Amino acid sequence: MTKKNYISAAICLVVAVAVMVSTSMSFLAARELPLPEWGPSVTEVKMLSDWFDGLKDTNGDTPVYVLKGEKEGGSVLILGGTHANEVSGYMSAFTFIENAVVEQGTVYVIPYTNHSAMTHNDPSEGNLQYFTLQTKSGERTFRYGSRATNPVDQWPDPDVYIHYPSGQQLSGSETRNINRAYPGRPDGNLTEKMAYGVAELIRAEDIGITFDLHEASPEYPVINATVAHQDAMEIASEGCINLLLSGIEMSLEQSPTNFHGLTHRELGDYTDTKAILMETANASQGRLRGATTVDQVLGGQDECYLISEDLGMLYVPWDETGHPIEERCGRHLQGIYEYVTAYNNANPDKAIVYSEVPGYSELFLEADPDELGGARLGSFLM
Amino acid sequence: MITIIYRLIVVYVIALVGWNMFTEKKLTMQMNCALVLIPLVLRALMIK
Numbered sequence: 001m002t003k004k005n006y007i008s009a010a011i012c013l014v015v016a017v018a019v020m021v022s023t024s025m026s027f028l029a030a031r032e033l034p035l036p037e038w039g040p041s042v043t044e045v046k047m048l049s050d051w052f053d054g055l056k057d058t059n060g061d062t063p064v065y066v067l068k069g070e071k072e073g074g075s076v077l078i079l080g081g082t083h084a085n086e087v088s089g090y091m092s093a094f095t096f097i098e099n100a101v102v103e104q105g106t107v108y109v110i111p112y113t114n115h116s117a118m119t120h121n122d123p124s125e126g127n128l129q130y131f132t133l134q135t136k137s138g139e140r141t142f143r144y145g146s147r148a149t150n151p152v153d154q155w156p157d158p159d160v161y162i163h164y165p166s167g168q169q170l171s172g173s174e175t176r177n178i179n180r181a182y183p184g185r186p187d188g189n190l191t192e193k194m195a196y197g198v199a200e201l202i203r204a205e206d207i208g209i210t211f212d213l214h215e216a217s218p219e220y221p222v223i224n225a226t227v228a229h230q231d232a233m234e235i236a237s238e239g240c241i242n243l244l245l246s247g248i249e250m251s252l253e254q255s256p257t258n259f260h261g262l263t264h265r266e267l268g269d270y271t272d273t274k275a276i277l278m279e280t281a282n283a284s285q286g287r288l289r290g291a292t293t294v295d296q297v298l299g300g301q302d303e304c305y306l307i308s309e310d311l312g313m314l315y316v317p318w319d320e321t322g323h324p325i326e327e328r329c330g331r332h333l334q335g336i337y338e339y340v341t342a343y344n345n346a347n348p349d350k351a352i353v354y355s356e357v358p359g360y361s362e363l364f365l366e367a368d369p370d371e372l373g374g375a376r377l378g379s380f381l382m
Numbered sequence: 383m384i385t386i387i388y389r390l391i392v393v394y395v396i397a398l399v400g401w402n403m404f405t406e407k408k409l410t411m412q413m414n415c416a417l418v419l420i421p422l423v424l425r426a427l428m429i430k
Contacts, residue, residue: 008409
């Protein structure tokens, strides 16, 4: 080795270290997640590890917001951020927490169900790390995460993921997908432990109805849809009719009995809750999309999807308006309201009554076109 | 346990790449080694 080689290698090393330090700061900052402000009915914020201590001091532990009404009643659980790149899921949770006035019963809201997934991005997707909204208190920053648990917290993936307890085999990467991990197990990997924690919360708090809020790409068949466990179909059917009467196109599907690991299947099978999952249309998740931008994530607009619509490749109607975040959160929040109302009709002794949460009309139908794409949603956040 | 083994393998590869960077005569290959080191070190430190 010559002195010249040594010097050039040292220079390369210094440059590499500089890049490592710079990128490390960005990656480490992503682990600090913005949290909802305390709304009028938030009585306490617990951690999921309060129900399953196997999550304590892990990146899978996540805040659980408890909104307790003055009158005794039933209980509901809202899961946002099951997939941390499905923005309307956790933004609906934020909106609920910061606005709801609970009069009867108790509402549990988990904004980041897969907390670990919110701390990183999917590689090679060119996704956003952050987006901002102008809210009542000024500009607030929110994270855009990944579909799966951070590999820093759970790695390596097996070649084949074998679901517990069904034995169903899926692609190895699905081992970090919490919505393939239910009902979970206390001695499993981190994703299975998170799923087990959610199931333990449901069992301990006797949760009557559980909502799992998702988004899907416009070319995915199950979209603008509700999927319900067979035990929840009666409630879901009544709620779905009321949604249709409100002008919200919503398809209803019963959870397949042979597709395991999902909330609408396993939480219904392994707990007494009525499990319901909802999907809205998110352009930033699709394979046919253009560049991922804030306008695409929040505005729900994408020129590539206009072409796809002309080619008949989509499962949702698509025009220049796209599917803005206000429409997507409005669908989720109106869906929760209608399904809870149907649950109350079937279980008057376990009713959950709340108000002041903006629905489809307040968020979307009554908004000026200029407000869509984040401004209208931000006006409902503290 | 499997994660610890995985990290040990990563550290071993870092040592080999680092050694190669300082013994390599071509500047382009040295730069290549530096590029390879970045994700390996971030993973060994469990940052990314």
